[in-house]
Amino acid sequence: MTTMRTWFFTEDCYPDLPPQDEWDSIRVDLPNQLCEPENAHRLYNEYLDIWCAADEMGLDIMVNEHHQTATCMIPAAPIMLGILARQTKDARLLILGNPLPNRNQPVRVAEEMALIDVISKGRLECGFVRSVPYEAAAANMLPYKGSERLWESHDLIMKAWTTHDGPFNFEGKYYHHRQVNIWPRPYQDPHPPVWITTGGASSTDPVAKHGHVAAVFLAGYSRVRPVFDAYRENYLKHHGTHAPLDRLAYCGLVYVGDDERAVEKGANELMWYMQANKVTEQWKNPPGYHPPQVAAGIMKGAHISGSGAAYSTDLKEHMRRGNVFAGTPDQVYEQIKAFWEYSGGFGHMLMMGQAGHLPKDDTLRSMQLYADEVYPRLRELAATWDPEEIMEKRKAMPDQEHAEITDLSVDFVR
């Protein structure tokens, strides 16, 4: 049966910063004297409370990690997920993801993930990501050939998860490990579901080939079709059947309010996520992350997208682009439904439902409204999905142009 799962996600930001003109970059070199331990303690516990509430409401959970940044206080997502593995009961636990090219010990990643899977009794969904450009300096890793590193690391982890008869040897181009024999092995057999983020059509092929879930962040109307369509084509090519609905995931900002006033307040607070990402040129452009054409554009002062679309931090504009879904339950359902149909359908809504100063109570209210009034209808909608019918239906919705998301789609996609 086709269905839709919703994963509650927050980046765990540290929003209590001085005005933007008092610092250069929110990432990499923002001095950590601005991070008050007492305040961070309070924030971490609020975020954990929110995730635990998601579990109570019947939502699944998504966690990610970044380094040396106030946009995301989690430098070790497996630790957060380890806490949630114990403190939640039903939610599936998605880490999206492990920044494989920046981690020199894939076997350690395999071990951490297996540990979470066993503690949670098989609730882990394991994402692997190339990671964003700013992570290069923080990880001291050259991002050149990051995708190649990702896939070699992936292969080693998959083999570590699925080999149960003692040590094997792995001597690849990037990773060497001669006696691989992880304890514990994963709870799920043969292994936890795997997710990979993709930013463009060309990177979907290996994801589809492995049958992993492809997740797209903030691609908006203009990019979702090319990426999802490429995945579907590649999946059909490799497997001879249509990609199931649950192989595709979309992440957008979501805020559901009781009335217009609540929506206006909550959704604008969520926009912190878009507004706070002030980053200096050198952190956006480590050597080898972008191809020379893109890198040259950044040196010239361009934003990363290169689409020609204006950089925007405006709520209405981002709603138009399909990056933000905000309104009353009816409105949010209609917005997601329109985007879902336009995209050809996806089985996972990654709901970024908290950012910036959006208070815990407002966040919980939005989640509750979503869980009670939006989610059931999305599940019904997904149950009607048929891979051929939806493509017919889609033809009535012409491609939307000039709705390109800015830098942010690139920034946060991985």
Added chain:
Amino acid sequence: MKLQGKEIDVVRKGSGQPLLLLHGGGGPIAAMPFADKLAEKFEIIAPTHPGFGGSKIPDHFNRVDDLVFLYLDLLDELDLNDVILMGFSMGGWTAVELATMNSTRLSKMILVDPVGVKVGGREDRDIADVFALPGEKLVELMFHDVSLAPKPADMPDDQLQLMAANRIALGVYTWDPYMHNPKLPHRLHRIKMPTHFIWGESDGIVTVDYGQKYCKLIDGATMTVIENAGHSPQVEQPEAFVDAVFKCAG
């Protein structure tokens, strides 16, 4: 020319004693006025490091010693002898590594604001982190006269893309350990030929102080400091630079 099965761009000009010229992270420099001047006395052989100047980086290349073996092959292939080895910045590092491995075809080495060794403690930033600096700050460290620096905003796209590609290649060869080989100081005793350092007085990438410490690590090495020049004295003070070269290798 073909080396290790790969097509390598090599500029050859002038005549006289062979001078193998290894460029720095900014890319090929053999077309610059200083090189024309040197070509009046020497036969210049100037390869482009793979990845620079729009060329491809071979799949297995990721360290300076990949360049070293490439140029050892070049010396053999062209059967060059009595060679002056000249290296700039990361090309200087490459030259020093090459000289420690096999110097039989070499007679003299000239190093221009080279990197390659660490002279300070583990928390000293001996070499500016060029990948962590905004464009305008980098230019201030590179140049004595910043008006000579290329301005990305005014550059045509194809040139800017070459510059971006050069920066990627520089990262590939020098990222970690950053711009140096910790083992290199332990191998410098193998360098027996006359070695001369040329340094831009205002170099902020690697300072004169770094240069003096580097110079002391090589037996008998000497140094010329060029005034009113930064990391590329051959660009900012070509005449003084050429004079310094002729003086030690004329």
